[in-house]
Amino acid sequence: MEKTAESGLQQATLQITGMTCSACAARIEKGLSRMEGVSRANVNLALEQATVGFDPAVAGLPQIEEKIRSLGYDTLKESADFDITGMTCAACSARIEKVLGRMPGIAAVNVNLALETAHVEYTPGNISTADIMEKVSSIGYKASLKQDRKETADQRGQEIIRKRNKWMISAVLSFPLLWAMAGHFAFTSWIPAPELLMNPWFQLALATPVQFIIGWQFYVSAYKALKNGSANMDVLVVLGTSAAYFYSLYLTIASLRMSGMSHTVDMYYETSAILITLILVGKWFEALAKGRSSDAIKSLMGLQAKTALVIRNGAEISISVEEVIPGDIVLVKPGTKIPVDGEVIEGLSSVDESMLTGESIPVEKKPGDTVIGATVNKNGMLKIKANKVGRDTALAQIIRVVEEAQGSKAPIQRIADVISGIFVPIVVAIAALTFVIWYVWGAPGQFADALEKAIAVLVIACPCALGLATPTSIMAGSGRAAEFGILFKGGEHLEAAQGIQTVVLDKTGTVTSGKPVLTDIITTTGIPAHGKVLAENRLLSITAAAEKLSEHPLADAIVAGAAGRSLELPVAEQFQAVPGRGISAVVDGMAVQVGTRRMMEESGAETGQWTPLMKQLEQEGKTAMLVSVDGGIAGIVAVADTIKETSKAAVAKLHEMGIEVVMITGDNKLTAEAIAKQAGIRSVLAEVLPEGKAAEIRRLQSRGNKVAMVGDGINDAPALATADTGMAIGTGTDVAMEAADITLMRGDLMSIPDAILMSRKTMANIKQNLFWALAYNTIGIPIAALGFLAPWLAGAAMAFSSVSVVLNALRLQRVKL
Numbered sequence: 001m002e003k004t005a006e007s008g009l010q011q012a013t014l015q016i017t018g019m020t021c022s023a024c025a026a027r028i029e030k031g032l033s034r035m036e037g038v039s040r041a042n043v044n045l046a047l048e049q050a051t052v053g054f055d056p057a058v059a060g061l062p063q064i065e066e067k068i069r070s071l072g073y074d075t076l077k078e079s080a081d082f083d084i085t086g087m088t089c090a091a092c093s094a095r096i097e098k099v100l101g102r103m104p105g106i107a108a109v110n111v112n113l114a115l116e117t118a119h120v121e122y123t124p125g126n127i128s129t130a131d132i133m134e135k136v137s138s139i140g141y142k143a144s145l146k147q148d149r150k151e152t153a154d155q156r157g158q159e160i161i162r163k164r165n166k167w168m169i170s171a172v173l174s175f176p177l178l179w180a181m182a183g184h185f186a187f188t189s190w191i192p193a194p195e196l197l198m199n200p201w202f203q204l205a206l207a208t209p210v211q212f213i214i215g216w217q218f219y220v221s222a223y224k225a226l227k228n229g230s231a232n233m234d235v236l237v238v239l240g241t242s243a244a245y246f247y248s249l250y251l252t253i254a255s256l257r258m259s260g261m262s263h264t265v266d267m268y269y270e271t272s273a274i275l276i277t278l279i280l281v282g283k284w285f286e287a288l289a290k291g292r293s294s295d296a297i298k299s300l301m302g303l304q305a306k307t308a309l310v311i312r313n314g315a316e317i318s319i320s321v322e323e324v325i326p327g328d329i330v331l332v333k334p335g336t337k338i339p340v341d342g343e344v345i346e347g348l349s350s351v352d353e354s355m356l357t358g359e360s361i362p363v364e365k366k367p368g369d370t371v372i373g374a375t376v377n378k379n380g381m382l383k384i385k386a387n388k389v390g391r392d393t394a395l396a397q398i399i400r401v402v403e404e405a406q407g408s409k410a411p412i413q414r415i416a417d418v419i420s421g422i423f424v425p426i427v428v429a430i431a432a433l434t435f436v437i438w439y440v441w442g443a444p445g446q447f448a449d450a451l452e453k454a455i456a457v458l459v460i461a462c463p464c465a466l467g468l469a470t471p472t473s474i475m476a477g478s479g480r481a482a483e484f485g486i487l488f489k490g491g492e493h494l495e496a497a498q499g500i501q502t503v504v505l506d507k508t509g510t511v512t513s514g515k516p517v518l519t520d521i522i523t524t525t526g527i528p529a530h531g532k533v534l535a536e537n538r539l540l541s542i543t544a545a546a547e548k549l550s551e552h553p554l555a556d557a558i559v560a561g562a563a564g565r566s567l568e569l570p571v572a573e574q575f576q577a578v579p580g581r582g583i584s585a586v587v588d589g590m591a592v593q594v595g596t597r598r599m600m601e602e603s604g605a606e607t608g609q610w611t612p613l614m615k616q617l618e619q620e621g622k623t624a625m626l627v628s629v630d631g632g633i634a635g636i637v638a639v640a641d642t643i644k645e646t647s648k649a650a651v652a653k654l655h656e657m658g659i660e661v662v663m664i665t666g667d668n669k670l671t672a673e674a675i676a677k678q679a680g681i682r683s684v685l686a687e688v689l690p691e692g693k694a695a696e697i698r699r700l701q702s703r704g705n706k707v708a709m710v711g712d713g714i715n716d717a718p719a720l721a722t723a724d725t726g727m728a729i730g731t732g733t734d735v736a737m738e739a740a741d742i743t744l745m746r747g748d749l750m751s752i753p754d755a756i757l758m759s760r761k762t763m764a765n766i767k768q769n770l771f772w773a774l775a776y777n778t779i780g781i782p783i784a785a786l787g788f789l790a791p792w793l794a795g796a797a798m799a800f801s802s803v804s805v806v807l808n809a810l811r812l813q814r815v816k817l
Contacts, residue, residue: 015076114471140224167280177270207269231424240458308339341388349380410491456784460794469769472809477762485745497759507665518561520638621674650749
């Protein structure tokens with residue numbers, strides 16, 4: 001962003017997407033030039049850039065970008081993640097969001113107090129990451145581009161150690177002051193207090209390093225916050241502890257000058273020192289608890305293989321998994337983890353894919369099959385070609401989705417953000433009013449008493465718990481869901497899932513397995529027929545031999561059925577496929593046809609007696625095919641896409657939760673109703689074309705229901721995007737997963753009620769946190785103002801409130817689904 005020569009005007013360079021020719025560039029130029037406040041616009045097709053001069057008082061960058069979108073194009077946005085240090089409460093994160101959000105070129109900002117990170121979307125060419133970091137620094141915090149997970153974990157570990165050391169040193173210095181304080185109370189008069197501990201100068205010597213060395217961080221943060229026109233938790237801490245410290249210092253000097261008996265004066269050094277110690281203890285506990293909230297990421301990262309055995313230049317070498325490149329040939333020995341996503345080119349084995357699918361039975365792998373990194377090779381040597389490595393592997397993408405979800409902000413957090421923005425000034429005002437009331441209307445001359453009550457108000461009202469209430473629950477909830485194979489793409493989707501009233505299920509690949517299987521073999525035994533009487537296995541072997549030459553999915557099911565019975569197939573010759581009818585071939589010298597009634601009738605076979613049986617099978621949702629041998633009907637083979645084992649239980653559980661279940665499919669009504677009946681689904685939308693699925697979703701939404709769509713195919717993508725919540729079966733296509741808000745990695749319909757239940761539990765947890773954070777301050781501030789709470793007790797309560805919120809959120813990590 002640049003200032004132009006003309007006073008007040010600015011110039012911005014925007015990256016444009018969607019232009020295809022010079023007419024596009026001319027159209028954008030013309031459209032922008034007509035905008036009020038835009039002095040000039042120059043669009044470069046080759047660079048795909050627009051340089052715009054404008055008056056920000058009339059037309060800002062958001063309006064210019066919106067104009068470009070209205071013309072049918074878009075502006076390129078980039079995003080960056082930053083580690084933020086120096087934040088102490090919700091007021092800090094709100095301040096950073098507000099300041100960055102006002103910068104020209106910033107499209108969106110999300111600061112996460114619990115993770116101490118910021119996600120910023122910006123327009124390249126107008127602002128850089130260096131500008132963003134400089135701006136954060138100018139308001140008293142530090143921003144650095146997000147490092148890799150190991151470096152971040154190491155830094156957080158070091159920070160936890162620093163916090164522990166700080167509070168321990170502070171505790172050593174504060175303990176004698178606490179001991180001295182105990183000597184003032186009647187119920188603790190039995191505790192001997194050495195004369196030295198009662199000496200104000202000795203107390204001053206102990207309290208000063210706590211106040212100005214260990215507690216210097218609070219002064220720095222408070223100064224920077226006030227300098228930039230905001231107030232955070234540290235302002236309250238500094239006001240409270242400084243009041244106690246400097247009033248005690250005044251009494252120390254005054255009493256010495258007046259009477260020389262300085263050791264007899266009651267001091268408040270212990271108030272400031274113990275407050276700082278308790279706050280530091282609370283921050284340490286908070287850091288420990290927040291570290292536990294990222295356990296899900298750690299466990300996912302722990303699944304990754306550390307090394308890979310690759311073949312390079314004809315030799316086998318062991319390298320770090322980060323060094324594997326696409327195209328490398330990787331050897332995977334029995335019992336070891338597969339290091340990357342790839343394709344088997346040699347070897348036979350079974351692979352444990354439970355980490356991805358939840359299925360405990362190992363999957364057989366042969367040349368041509370795909371394998372996923374972090375799955376376990378069980379019993380055979382595999383040679384695979386690496387296709388996806390590093391950040392492109394399935395596991396890396398799962399980790400990335402979980403990280404983004406944990407760092408995102410749920411809409412409910414707006415409540416906490418609004419309150420945090422105005423909280424500290426209100427508390428300072430209440431503390432001031434408390435002091436005035438107690439000083440004027442309390443016991444005459446009780447300045448110290450009034451000050452103590454004002455300090456208690458300042459300290460107990462720190463808004464830490466409020467700022468941690470939502471993000472810690474989002475972190476814990478989304479992380480726990482990931483352990484069950486449920487990936488929420490953001491906090492907003494985690495919140496939205498709780499309100500789902502209708503779940504729409506695609507049939508093929510969602511309710512059903514998506515892979516037809518052989519279900520019935522019916523021979524002519526006991527039925528008079530023109531053809532030969534064949535036993536089941538004989539009929540199946542002849543049929544499978546003929547179908548083996550076909551590429552149709554139904555043919556694959558018949559051949560697989562024969563393989564399942566270990567049948568040896570005879571040789572088929574003269575194969576011919578008849579589109580829409582079936583196939584014909586010569587098997588063991590016999591003329592074999594497999595197909596529809598029409599095909600049989602056209603070849604002269606009598607089908608009348610088979611018609612009722614065919615209809616019965618079709619009513620059961622099966623595809624029935626007649627088999628003729630040498631012109632006579634020999635039997636029927638039926639194939640069906642069977643429902644998944646858990647579909648019926650999942651539908652029943654959704655009904656128990658009060659959620660309507662609808663099945664949508666392009667199949668005929670008879671087949672659809674048969675499958676729905678098996679799954680326990682009462683409502684069916686059949687014969688719906690792919691483009692009509694989104695329209696059906698809108699129709700259901702028009703009734704006022706919150707609708708979730710669950711699908712796995714490319715044709716489901718529009719409906720997934722249209723629904724209030726889109727759920728993609730993770731075993732489906734990448735397009736469906738990209739369009740969805742929630743990915744169910746295990747391909748199991750039980751994940752649908754589990755996702756909704758996890759959303760409900762997380763939102764309940766957030767509401768508990770917000771309630772207690774607000775209730776704590778609502779109750780605590782009046783109690784402190786009325787004089788029923790000593791400052792050190794207020795400090796302990798404040799520290800406990802933050803830790804309790806985080807610990808409550810961590811209960812989500814023990815949820816069982």
